[in-house]
Amino acid sequence: MGVKLTAAQIRNKNKKNLQWQAKKINDNIAVVGELISIKAAKLVAMIANDLLGNTLPMTPYDTGKLRASGTAMMNLGGKPIIVGKADSSFPHEVVDAQIPVITSDDMKRVKKVSAVVYFNRRNEEGKDIALWAHENLLPWVPRPKPSDLKGVPVATKKFTGPKYLENAFNIRKMEYKRALQNISKLPDLESDIKALSRVMQRRRTHYEVDVVELVRSKLTSLGLNVGIAHEFAKPEQLGRTVRGSEFDQIGNK
Secondary structure, three states: OOOOOOHHHHHHHHHHHHHHHHHHHHHHHHHHHHHHHHHHHHHHHHHHHHHHHHHHHHOOOOOOHHHHOOEEEEEEOOEEEEEEEEOOOOOOOOEEEOOOOOOHHHHHOOOOEEEEEEOOOEOOOOOEHHHHHHHOOEOOOOOOOOHHHOOOOEOOOOOOOOOHHHHHHHHHHHHHHHHHHOHHHOOHHHHHHHHHEEEEEOOOOOOOOOEEEEOHHHHHHOOEOHHHHHHHOOHHHHOOOEEOOOOOOEOOO
């Protein structure tokens, strides 16, 4: 025979249950915030790789050393992390992506996430060739060169030349901006939340709902899914690849 509760006991039990459910809701909201922060950080790394990948085919090359120096670096709350480099195979048009593992603990201390793409090439005299080529080299022209350009340094390969990094950024900047603005609207966010979910209490009556917990420890197991990558990168439009990601399966390395 079951124990009958008084009306006061029932009210107290319901109150505690509601308080417990409210706490779970607040905890889940916090986990969703952490999920979005982690995705945003990984998206910044992905954008840096995409920019590097689009810059390499435009980068002048002769020996290939300038292209080979191409690097994408993310700054995670003051901590610099290399997230991609030009591959070692000539003519260096492929990026070796190195998307890092980012945890909730990492993001707790982070107030700002940024990224840079840079080239570092100096000649034997110490001259900054990366900067000189970006600012002073003339664009490629059909050979033989016109007489007024004889003796003047021009890009040796078609579609390469000055402003290689600036031009690549200008071509893609609106896609990057749109991707960053829409980080909380990505189609894979819902599936990621489902992957974090664990039912704590099944509904028992028609008027109740399941109590679900989002498991914080599962955050680092989620990769950067295709939803983020395809928000700004359509592989069939790029004309080159990013090794280690291919824009479809970006995960933790």
